[in-house]
Amino acid sequence: MPELPEVQTVVSQLGRKAKGETITGFETVWTKSVKLPVAELKRAVIGAKIVGTRRFGKHIVIDLDNGRSLVIHLKMTGHLLVKDSANERHPLFRDRVNGYIRHVFSLKHGKRIEFSDMRKFGWIRLLETKHVESLDSIASLGVDALSPEFTFDRWNGILLKRKSRLIGTLLLDQALIAGIGNIYRSEALFRAGIRPMKKTARLSLDEKRLLHASIREVLREAVRLRGTSDGDFRDTAGRPGRFQKTLFVYRRAGEPCRRCGTIIRRIKLGQRSAFYCPQCQR
């Protein structure tokens, strides 16, 4: 599910729905995803109050009032669902969401946070709050694609240091820019009119400016529409996002470009599929 807009959707909703709640229990049916002994996690979270939620790249952080924080990564098919006794089941996606609940944090009065994850790639860690930003996978993140620090000058600096790379693979490199995944790399490149296999050194200043603006625009728009549900993504209420209606190229290989009618192509880039319009993108 998760690129920046989807994770931001979950973090915002979780903040609103679970802030102030006290955790009363934790159960799991797939301990490999819990990166510490389950008994230890239970001891640390039971009785703790949720004081806030944050996002680092695609990581979700839930801060507790006891000086510790839960860090969660949803990877490919993870979801966090907030439910209560009056709402046992959220809308299903052929049961691919409710059918794969792996971990549950219980709150008071029957309320709970359920972590569903069909492919079991997602994980949960527990850290002291002051050490969250030192976690390897967070410490190694580059500038967040939606933060104010992601200025054009910063972007240009990144590109000037990586002249031999393909722009399509660079966009997925979380150590350089954090938050972009396979959907938004294709969409941002389409909006900027740049082919994914173009070398960064061959981008003109105008193209770099346009791409910088396109990245921010496409991510902001996707956050506003609560993400893309082309596949499994659901928000904390089990609702699909709406950005998939706005996709120009992602997963549209063989279909006509919405702007010019040319057939959209798919190529392999960094082991993953990238999509582009051969007419609109040069």
Add this chain to the structure above:
DNA sequence: CGGACAACCTGGTTGC
């Protein structure tokens, strides 16, 4: 540095 590839899992879809 960077590309290729396997691994972690459980499906759904496509083609013969």
Add this chain to the structure above:
DNA sequence: TGCAACCAGGTTGTCC
């Protein structure tokens, strides 16, 4: 119908 091959939003580690 059966079955193999390929596809899937992420990240890490290894090898070259």
